[in-house]
Amino acid sequence: MPLIMMSGFPASGKTTRANQIKDFFESKISELSPTDPRVARLKVHIVSDESLGLSTEVYREARPEKDARATFYAAVKRLLSQDDIVIADGMNYIKGYRYQLHCEAKALLTPSCVVYVGAPAEKCKEWNVADEESGDGDSHRRERYAPDVLDNLIFRYEEPNGMARWDSPLFIVPWMDEDIPGEEMWNAMINNEAVKPHQATVLKPAAEANYLQILDKATQDVVSAVVEHQKMHGPGGTVVIPEASNTNPGEGQKIELPANHVGLPQLQRIRRQFISFNRQHTAEKTRLKTMFVDYLNSELE
Template sequence: MPLILISGYPSSGKTYRSEQLIDFFKAKIAQADAADARLSKLTIHHLTDQNLGLSRDVYAAARSEKDARATLSSAIKRLLTRDAIVVADAMNYIKGFRYQLYCEAKAVQTPNCVIHIGTPVDKCRELNAAALESGSGGYAPELFENLVFRYEEPNGMTRWDSPLFTVPYDDATPPLDAIWDALIGSDGNVKLVRPNAATVLKPATETNYLYELDRTTSDIVAAISAWQRDHEGEAGGEVAVQGVESVIELPSSPLALPQLQRLRRAFIGLNRQHSLTKDRIGALFVDYLNDAFAK
């Protein structure tokens, strides 16, 4: 069943909007009559840092934050069943993590969406300070600023952030009906998503698959670096990859090798257990890079 990712700055009102959405969905489910037997069986799971036993301090260190994301990912995998809607009300500010959860949803043939809580950072800062003062929550000021700096805003042009619904802070009537229709359907027939080779998680059985995954991605990174050396000072550009129909569309600003290597490692981590054929690795990595550069 559908996976809903809530994303926004710290103290932006993610939980408030999540509860607003859940109340609306529960009312829709309660209206289902006997003819909508499957719809009436739906349950909703609201995942937050609090009910997962995570404190806000986990975001202060890379190791604890990584463990926190693993905890959330495991909970989503466990709860994402045929008769459940999962609302992941957490930071979800890293686009690579949203991509990972998109793959999890598609692997079980369920739709997903991202809801971006569009609260301005100054308002979030004000709300955070009030929460700290009242003792009702909030993030330490230094941690708050760090999370704001690192926030990677969802982009509806990428597959994993689509469909994207942005809810402004002062919007009293968020598009709840549109979210319901996008995930469930106006006719109440829950939508199914067809998994593809990039998202079906199966044991990698092809001989030397991990070697090919490492070698192919390394060659593509090297090709980008070589192109940039040969065209120093040029903005943007296209890099052709042998055996791949699509070209790599470079951004206007130069790409540093550490940045490319981070993207490469993220792609390898996401596809290490996939059953991809060797000739598909290059095409998928090119698509992954183009999505990342378009951000």
């Protein structure tokens, strides 16, 4: 039966969502079992780092991380069958790894999907250090990520793409949503129904065919301006982006840089986050730089 791959930044709330999915599917099984023998045979399993006894420290170095992924992969493979629904509650942040899991499900002629739990990096960092019983983020997870490990994993994250067959169907669950798209997931995974456009799968289509290219270039231009300013003037100061303005067009908008040097890796990480949150939204191309400058200022505070 289906493989449901959770994906998202560490501490983004994946375990909370995985348990919501498990509860929903078990409720549907209980409801439909009396009249549907096929459904009555189904069982739901969650495979997670915690259930396998894998520490967050395995992500600090390449060799232990590779071994941990192999352990996780083997556990999922063992459970996959015609009567078992497997929720792979890991980051599944490498697209090649998601492809491997997709192939395992395909070999058993069973469907798979990806649930992308979207949360800003700063929110994940907040949840990572929050009290485990607060109800936010991965409330069922017992081990925190070291700050440097968390930053590295966020930097390396490869976002799911619903156009890729191994990431399709893709269900997007924003961090602020209380519920999961349970019915849509059940219909796609159990009833084999095609996924219809829905807020969970399509936030908003781009009005222009080259929207992503425009978004990419607009954000890169801003990053390049910041890098060039620091080369010329050192840390701190103000960078004016002529094409961005919240008031009068042509006056430009200011980026207020902190006193310490802002490195290119940090700028690119913020840029990737912004693109991730806006890639499926339609925005006027003349507003993209303004929006990114606002986002950059908030992240650099």
